[in-house]
Amino acid sequence: MANIVQFENVGLRYGTGPETLSDVSFTLEAGAFYFLTGTSGAGKTSLLRLLYLAQRPSRGIIRLFGEDAVTLPRRRLPGFRRRIGVVFQDFRLVSHLSAYDNIALPLRIAGVPEPDIDTPVREMLAWVGLSDRIEARPPTLSGGEQQRVAIARAVIGRPEILVADEPTGNVDPDMAERLLHLFDSLNRLGTTLVVATHDLHLISRISGAKMMRLDKGRLNDPTGALRFPPRRDET
């Protein structure tokens, strides 16, 4: 399968401080499932922000979908970002909008006509098990329910890559299992998954997933295995 993401000697420095990420090089294969681990402050969120184009690197090469993402003209950013769904660590739901309207938001922003929005939003709500909470606003939802709205919002535009930052950080083990099941089912449909987590149990539950470990801003990849991850059916 083709490489969907390529980082080459990427460095990231905030302001005049030391480098947060140094010489980060890896490739991600389309359709694979990756976990990103590392201690707190190792740079996981920073790496994900580079990946979903919220941040430009200080140096190095980033190629996304076969194109140079670092020099991408500003006008092309929205089109690229639509191909990447993001589940943020803190959900970032719009608190005055219902679950339904939060999930519909990406389609509305993309200019999808209103009659074409209802069916996919209801399908998403059913998929994440929230059909009975359509009108609920985020502050009235539990952490796990908010997380599921955030996942539905991230995937409703059928992104090629789904990035999730500590998606199980605020939920109990049963909910973590359920969220993982959603990610796994998406991956089986062909979406490339990149999930940052501290949860080693979670990692062990996805057979064939690849692990990337950050240590003080450097990617620990002594075997080079990340460059050639086996396909799911080879593991």
Ligand SMILES: Nc1ncnc2c1ncn2[C@@H]1O[C@H](COP(=O)(O)OP(=O)(O)OP(=O)(O)O)[C@@H](O)[C@H]1O
């Ligand atoms: N916007 C910023 N400005 C300055 N420094 C930052 C910024 N964002 C992150 N950092 C610093 O970069 C380092 C890595 O942070 P990052 O959030 O990427 O780590 P992390 O591995 O995701 O941590 P955690 O597991 O605690 O979420 C930290 O030292 C952090 O203080």
